[in-house]
Amino acid sequence: MKDRQFTLWFLSENDGKQRSFQFSKFFLTFILIFGIIIFLLATFGFWQVLSQESLLQELNKLNKYKDRTDVLLNELNAEKLVMEENLENSIRSFFSDDGEVLPINPPVNGIVTKGIEKNGKKIIHSGIDIAAEFGAKIISPLDGFVVFSGVSEKFENLVVISHTHGVYSLYGHNKENLVNERDFVRSGQKIATVGKSENSEGPHLHFEMWKNDEILDPRNFIELYKTRDVSIK
Numbered sequence: 001m002k003d004r005q006f007t008l009w010f011l012s013e014n015d016g017k018q019r020s021f022q023f024s025k026f027f028l029t030f031i032l033i034f035g036i037i038i039f040l041l042a043t044f045g046f047w048q049v050l051s052q053e054s055l056l057q058e059l060n061k062l063n064k065y066k067d068r069t070d071v072l073l074n075e076l077n078a079e080k081l082v083m084e085e086n087l088e089n090s091i092r093s094f095f096s097d098d099g100e101v102l103p104i105n106p107p108v109n110g111i112v113t114k115g116i117e118k119n120g121k122k123i124i125h126s127g128i129d130i131a132a133e134f135g136a137k138i139i140s141p142l143d144g145f146v147v148f149s150g151v152s153e154k155f156e157n158l159v160v161i162s163h164t165h166g167v168y169s170l171y172g173h174n175k176e177n178l179v180n181e182r183d184f185v186r187s188g189q190k191i192a193t194v195g196k197s198e199n200s201e202g203p204h205l206h207f208e209m210w211k212n213d214e215i216l217d218p219r220n221f222i223e224l225y226k227t228r229d230v231s232i233k
Contacts, residue, residue, distance in 0.1 A: 104141045104142060104221055104222060105139070105141050105187070105188065105222075106130075106141065106218075106222045106224045106225060107130075107138050107139055107140065107141050107169075107171065107205065107207055108130055108132045108136055108137070108138050108139070108194060108205045108207075109132060109136065109224070110130040110131050110132030110133075110136070110194075110204070110205065110228070111130065111131045111132075111228045111229075111230055112128050112129070112130055112131075112219065112225045112228060112229040112230065112231050113129050113130070113131045113204065113230060113231055114128060114129035114231050115128050115217070115219065115229070115231040115232075116128065116215060116217055123215070126208055126215055127170065127172075127206050127207050127208030127209075127215075127218075128206075128207055128208075128217070128218055128219065128225065128231070129204045129205070129206055129207075129231075130204055130205045130207055130225070131202055131203070131204045132194045132203060132204060132205060133194065133203065134175065134194060134195070134196060134203035135175055135193050135194060135203075136193065136194040136203075137190045137192075137193060137194075138159075138171055138174065138190070138191055138192040138193060138194060138205055139187075139188050139189060139190055139191065140161055140169070140185045140186070140187060140188070140189050140191050141169065141187060141222075142161075142163050142167070142169070142187050143163070143184075143185065143186050143187050144161035144162055144163045144169070144184075144185055145161065145162045145163075145182070145183075145184055145185075146159065146160070146161055146162075146179050146180065146181055146182060146183040146184075146185060146191075147160050147161065147162045147168075147181065148160040148181060149177045149179055149180050149181050149183075150177070150181075152172070154172070155170075155172030155173055155197075155206060156172070156173055156174070156195065156197060156198075157172075157173070157174035157175065157176065157177050157192070157195060158170070158171065158172050158174065158177075159171045159174065159177050159179060159191055159192050161185060161191070165211070166210075166211050166212040167209065167210070167211050167216075168208075168209070168210045168211075169207070169208065169209050169210075170206075170207065170208035170209075170210075171191065171192055171205060171206070171207060172205070172206035172207075172208075173194075173195050173196065173197040173204065173205065173206050174192040174193060174194070174195045174205075175192075175193040175194060175195030175196070175203075176192060176193045176195070177191070177192050178190055178191055178192050178193070179191045179192070
């Protein structure tokens with residue numbers, strides 16, 4: 001039969017007396033398990049304190065982000081309201097009461113060298129080419145919202161701006177685009193610089209305007225291009 005008792009001896013250095021204590025195997029096992037439980041509880045509690053501190057720090061960061069986001073949203077909403085009002089005013093000045101297009105500012109100071117070309121219902125050239133100095137500034141003739149600013153296969157650097165009432169303007173062959181997608185732009189704001197396409201003889205802006213899905217000829221409402229038009233009719 002195996003011994004189920006354990007004896008713990010203590011020897012005094014002063015009087016040399018010995019003291020002994022006997023423990024059962026069950027008691028030692030209980031003490032060991034209890035100690036492990038206490039250790040685990042202490043470790044868990046310490047981890048909880050550290051986790052709570054970490055969570056508090058994260059919460060503080062989130063609150064800072066929230067405050068910053070609220071400020072940005074308030075600024076964006078305020079800017080959006082102002083831009084929407086400006087857009088409506090700009091469109092009212094762009095169209096007359098009977099829907100006719102009124103004169104607006106030219107996007108670039110130059111000479112029209114190529115106009116809109118059609119062959120029956122087929123569109124060969126959907127805008128006008130305006131010869132201008134390389135790197136000259138291109139402005140938006142109306143307030144609007146940039147829906148595209150990037151590189152296209154046909155127009156290289158390209159900017160497309162959306163205006164209200166289904167009006168879109170397109171600026172192609174740019175040397176550099178100066179606005180990004182989702183930017184609000186104001187009338188007269190610089191949006192790009194004049195570049196040169198691979199197949200052209202000189203720098204120019206390819207400029208298009210559309211209302212819904214119908215082409216608008218910019219020469220009909222930009223006075224400068226009426227007097228500086230050398231394209232073949």
